[in-house]
Amino acid sequence: MAELNGRPVGPDALLALGLTNYGHFTSMRVDDERVRGLDLHLARLARDCRTVFGAELDLDRVRHHVRHAAGDKAGSFVVRVTVFDPGIDIGHPSGADSPDILVTIRPAAAFPLAPLRAKTVRYERDVPTVKHLGLFGSLHARRSAQLNGFDDALFTSRDGLVGEGGTWNVGFLTGAGIVWPEADVLPGVTMALLQRLAEHTVAPVTVAEAQGAQAAFATNAAIGVRPLSCIDDARMADGDPRLTVLREAYRALPGDRL
Known part of the structure; x- marks a missing residue:
């Protein structure tokens, strides 16, 4: 299902997405008409719209379009809000300053998800603090990981430090905590919520330190907290009870109504 500015969208209106892929988005999981971290998702859209288009996004309009698209849909599903300018000229992207709102809905995966097998891949996203539409590098890295027998890629920098996953943040459990x-x-919404819930530290993590952690987990709005079963050839304790505690604490968050 897809609606552009609250109306059914045809293929012509989506040409700009296919031909230029310039814009930004957020994806939020809806469970029983509630969204965990809704305020953070909206803040992300507003912040990224200023960066990408130099424009202020009407967040009341965003919520209206999301509610319209969701209708009376029950259960769990994922809503993606994509902000892009259909009139963008690839030769003059500086003129793209009138973004529209595309709302799409897809099914949500059932919890809990199977542990994730991650392969380290050297890659750093362009403008990493923005959740933008430039997914080629991330998907190419994911494809490479899958062709090598893994589920997804875990990005590392030129300095050999761990950053994030293909479309998720990563956290590690050590003797000192998270x-x-x-x-x-990307400053992930789910990561931010988990940081509110549990004591943690933020520090550089080498590949060797990541592989030597007691446990590791991937996190985003669609998957919640998903254990990693391995990083490259290093096995991880995907049954660590602290992962269950963290996952259940996140799932217990009441969320906000759309």
Whole structure:
């Protein structure tokens, strides 16, 4: 299902997405008509719209379009809000300053998800603090990981430090508690909520330190907290009870109504 500015969208209106892929988005999981971290998702859209288009986004309009698209849909599903300018000229992107709002809905995966097998891949996203539409590098890295027998890629920098996953943040459990990588990564909404819930530190993490952690987990709005079963050839304790505690604490968050 897809609606552009609250109306059914046809293929012509989506040409700009296919031909230029310039814009930004957020994806939020809806469970029983509630969204965890809704305020953070909206703040991200507003912040990224200023960066990408130099424009102020009407957040009341965003919520209206999301509610319209969701209708009376029950259960769990994922809503993606994509902000882009259909009139963008690839030769003059500086003129793209009138973004529209595309709302799409897809099914949500059932919890809990199977542990994730991650392969380290050297890659750093462009403008990493923005959740933008430039997914080629991330998907190419994911494809490479899958062709090598893994589920997804875990990005590392030129300095050999761990950053983030293909479309997720990563956290590590050590004897000292939860460690989030200090790196240029997307400030994930789910990561921010988990940081509110549990004591943690933020520090540089080398690949060797990541592989030597007692446990590791991937996190985003769609998957919540998902254990990693390995990083490259290093096995991780995906059954660590602290992962269950963290996952259940996150799932217990009441969320906000759309």
